[in-house]
Amino acid sequence: MREKEIRLLFGSRLFLGLTLVAGIIVACFSLASLLSRDVPSVDAEAGFAAPAELGQIALHGPNDGEPINSRTLLLNVETQSATRAFISVYVNDVYLSTQAIPAGGGVTDVKVDLEEAAIRVGESLLATSKGPVRVTAYLHEGRTSRIVTFDEWSGRVVRPWIEEISAAGGSEAGGSDATVQQLVLHPRQGDRYYFLLASTHQEWLTRQPSDPRVLNRTWNLASGAWMGERNPVLNLENLDYLPEGIYAVLWTYVPEVGNGWRRSPIVRLPLPR
Numbered sequence: 001m002r003e004k005e006i007r008l009l010f011g012s013r014l015f016l017g018l019t020l021v022a023g024i025i026v027a028c029f030s031l032a033s034l035l036s037r038d039v040p041s042v043d044a045e046a047g048f049a050a051p052a053e054l055g056q057i058a059l060h061g062p063n064d065g066e067p068i069n070s071r072t073l074l075l076n077v078e079t080q081s082a083t084r085a086f087i088s089v090y091v092n093d094v095y096l097s098t099q100a101i102p103a104g105g106g107v108t109d110v111k112v113d114l115e116e117a118a119i120r121v122g123e124s125l126l127a128t129s130k131g132p133v134r135v136t137a138y139l140h141e142g143r144t145s146r147i148v149t150f151d152e153w154s155g156r157v158v159r160p161w162i163e164e165i166s167a168a169g170g171s172e173a174g175g176s177d178a179t180v181q182q183l184v185l186h187p188r189q190g191d192r193y194y195f196l197l198a199s200t201h202q203e204w205l206t207r208q209p210s211d212p213r214v215l216n217r218t219w220n221l222a223s224g225a226w227m228g229e230r231n232p233v234l235n236l237e238n239l240d241y242l243p244e245g246i247y248a249v250l251w252t253y254v255p256e257v258g259n260g261w262r263r264s265p266i267v268r269l270p271l272p273r
Contacts, residue, residue, distance in 0.1 A: 055081035059151040073112040079105040084142035180270040191252040196222040205249040
């Protein structure tokens with residue numbers, strides 16, 4: 001009797017063990033089958049496109065192919081986005097700002113202040129001895145912030161330029177309507193002499209000051225030696241004797257160079273009236 005009970009107990013335990021093993025095998029096959037199915041991503045279910053489908057970006061500027069001639073770069077970012085997104089802007093690989101873009105994409109204005117960016121970068125960006133200024137715009141997916149694509153713009157400071165300063169002390173290179181009160185002259189790195197000339201006839205401003213006729217037919221608003229320390233500043237309130245519709249140009253000179261003359265773009269002189 002005792003032997004019979006032992007056999008029954010052993011048989012029942014063997015049956016339970018085999019049943020458990022079979023259950024584990026079935027569960028493993030079911031899990032493998034489930035994992036092999038095509039499961040839609042969370043982004044697709046939520047209406048977010050995959051990164052390759054999110055959009056495109058193109059960075060343009062008024063100085064494309066031309067030298068940088070102001071402290072402020074006004075760039076345009078053109079995007080195509082299937083979802084909500086934003087852009088981040090870097091100057092020489094250093095983060096500067098983040099901006100939202102219109103739903104579905106479009107054209108977004110990006111204003112890059114090179115003096116402000118120089119503080120973050122840790123070096124002057126307006127010296128002609130430096131390398132190119134590189135502005136990079138990254139397109140990010142709005143929900144996850146992951147980078148989808150990017151574009152880059154670059155330019156060099158190779159010409160002198162004139163900066164307009166408003167009454168509030170800000171640069172007017174961005175096209176503000178504030179009254180301009182001062183002009184800050186920016187010779188090139190290495191320049192030794194500068195001439196700020198004005199005339200109602202732009203053709204005379206395109207000629208080098210070494211031509212004696214130029215100084216006879218223009219107003220010499222400011223000139224002198226420049227040692228590269230402080231930029232010359234001209235107060236416009238002292239120029240009320242000049243006529244309306246007058247233009248200005250900054251010429252600079254390096255004696256050691258064969259033709260050491262360089263000039264800024266010709267600008268309309270913003271006289272306060």
